[in-house]
Amino acid sequence: MPERNRRTVRDLRRGNRSGLLRHLYFEGPLSRQELSQDTGLSPASVSNVVGELVEAGIVVEAGAVESDGGRPRILLKVDPGRAHLVGVDVGETRVRVELFDLGLTELARADHPLPPGDYAVEPIVGHILAGLDAVVADSGVDPATIIGVGVGVPGTVEQGPEVLVHGQTIGWDAVPLERLLAQGTQLPLFIDNGATTLGQAELWFGAGRGARNAVVALVGSGVGASIVTDGAPYRGASSSAGEWGHTVVQVGGRACRCGAAGCLEAYVGAEGVIERYGKVTAPDEETALAVLIKAADTSREARAVLDETALYLGAGIGDLINLFNPERIILGGWAGLMLGARLLPQIREAAASYALRHPFAQATIDLCRLGPDAVAMGAATLPLAHFFECGGLENGGLETRGTGAGGSRASRGSRAGGPEPGDPARNGAPKASTSPRGRPAEAAAGRP
């Protein structure tokens, strides 16, 4: 079976390259010797892999350090300018498109506000495509260096043969978003739930760094959570897991946007908080919530609404602790950060009173570090994960210099295939190309 053998060797090499690239990205600059020690690859393998990555311009030298008595050791790092990523946040109030370098430094951004309550699919697709054109033009980057476009959406993303978005609260019913976007761009597309992508960004770059079991709890107009167990996102049978906002905190309680009653979202989502106070007229929810929080300095009623909000949030977090036994709970989202800045001690106290003592003692509750606008950045981690997965080259990564345009750019159907990165033992598995598109994020999460 010479064909099988060739494939296995190639996959093994890609697995090695993927593991090394990921390690260097998060831990670099590092010397070849350190890379060999850290990854367990032989010095010869490291040399080969580094050679390939240097030739492709993905890895560059970053100075040298003295070594004991020997020659100075050359340090290596991933060149952030070698490739680019686009992240799209389809939010509840706007569509935001951001272009980043490989180090996730933002180079350009385009914002399109959405009319309140209007989530019509066609205009949103138009905003995303127009935003893509705008950020490419503004940044001046060569589109050929863009690895892909990650899109974070407020809904469940079904990663089947065709990517479908089910956004019940925004009226999206099996929207074929990838197909619609592909009519206007040739860039590879990666679509996932916005909370999941933000969770991945916090896990890789923010408050979750190093955690294997964490929940990123996101509070905006809506409420969701990204659950990471043993380093990988927990998705459930059809990727809808993490709908924390629609767990019930009050049977027969306030009406929720999902149609049920008494959901957590109806109490702690920005809309729910503002409605319970009921005394603010402001142009948008962010302003209204800011007004309410400010009013709590002097108004007993405003304070009571916030106290109650802390209680509900704490109870909801207690549920997360009891269900998932996370080491970290990270509270974010724009409303989560506004509320948390004032209420975090109260929220912790409430969580303590609702969670079981033992798992509560294992968990920390903190705020997201990447800020409320990190969904676009989170979305950009989807193509970044894919870049790691293919070891920076071939099948959707960058081409090796000199192979010419179009040589190894992935066909859309095959780019998501491939073994998990950093796990050479799995790389002999021959039937990689059938894996769904959700795979890159899944394979990559929690392994910074």
Ligand SMILES: [Zn+2]
């Ligand atoms: Zn609900």
